[in-house]
Amino acid sequence: MVSLTINSSPHQLDVDPDMPLLWAIRDHANLTGTKFGCGAGLCGACTVHLDGEPVRACQTPVGDAVGKNITTIEGLDGRVAGAVQAAWKKLDVVQCGYCQPGQIMSAVGLLSQNNKPSDADIDTAMDGNVCRCATYVRIRAAVHEAARELA
Ligand code: FES
Ligand code: FES
Numbered sequence: 001m002v003s004l005t006i007n008s009s010p011h012q013l014d015v016d017p018d019m020p021l022l023w024a025i026r027d028h029a030n031l032t033g034t035k036f037g038c039g040a041g042l043c044g045a046c047t048v049h050l051d052g053e054p055v056r057a058c059q060t061p062v063g064d065a066v067g068k069n070i071t072t073i074e075g076l077d078g079r080v081a082g083a084v085q086a087a088w089k090k091l092d093v094v095q096c097g098y099c100q101p102g103q104i105m106s107a108v109g110l111l112s113q114n115n116k117p118s119d120a121d122i123d124t125a126m127d128g129n130v131c132r133c134a135t136y137v138r139i140r141a142a143v144h145e146a147a148r149e150l151a
Contacts, residue, residue: 002062006031007075017063021055022046024062025072033073033101037130044129047102047109048072054109056128073101080111080150087145095133103129107143115150117143 004011006029013028020039025031025048037045039058046057049071050064076085084107087093094100103126110117110125117125122143131139 002066004029004062004065004070005068006070007072008069013062015062017061017066019062020058021048021060021062021065021070022057025057025070031072031074035098035101037099037102042128042130043099044102044106045099047105047129049105049109052109052112054106071105073105076104076108080146081108083146083149084108084111084142087142087149091138091142091145093135093138093142095131095135099129099131099133099135103131103135103139107139107146110143111146111150116147 002013002015002017004013011029013024015024015028022034022036025034034048034057035045037043041056041059047054048057050068084104088104106126106129114121119140122140126139
């Protein structure tokens with residue numbers, strides 16, 4: 001049994017500490033907003049926050065998350081997350097939506113550290129988040145829009 005804190009709630013999960021955190025979140029805690037894409041750390045669909053830092057849940061063993069605050073797309077809240085979600089809606093960023101939980105987790109991670117990112121900062125921070133629908137231009141614009149709202 002492993003004790004995890006997910007979205008501020010305690011979870012006792014019957015999982016191996018070596019299991020990828022993604023499966024614990026999706027299949028054991030039943031939080032399916034975090035997506036499986038590549039399973040190899042290449043697409044960013046599985047991005048969650050560990051103590052506020054974006055990580056790839058498919059590459060993070062459950063044991064590494066013990067004692068940390070895990071935040072998934074379902075648990076995002078606060079000023080930065082609100083601004084990002086509003087900007088995503090305002091600019092109609094989403095196409096099929098599959099990559100978007102991961103995109104939003106990365107954007108919130110970026111804006112929590114840097115409230116006025118340049119295009120280069122955005123491209124660097126979002127580089128590992130792949131979008132098959134190529135919404136990259138709208139994502140970049142929405143990050144700028146959220147930064148303006150937060151200023
Ligand atoms: S599913 Fe984790 S990076 Fe692609
Ligand atoms: S919106 Fe379809 S994969 Fe990104």
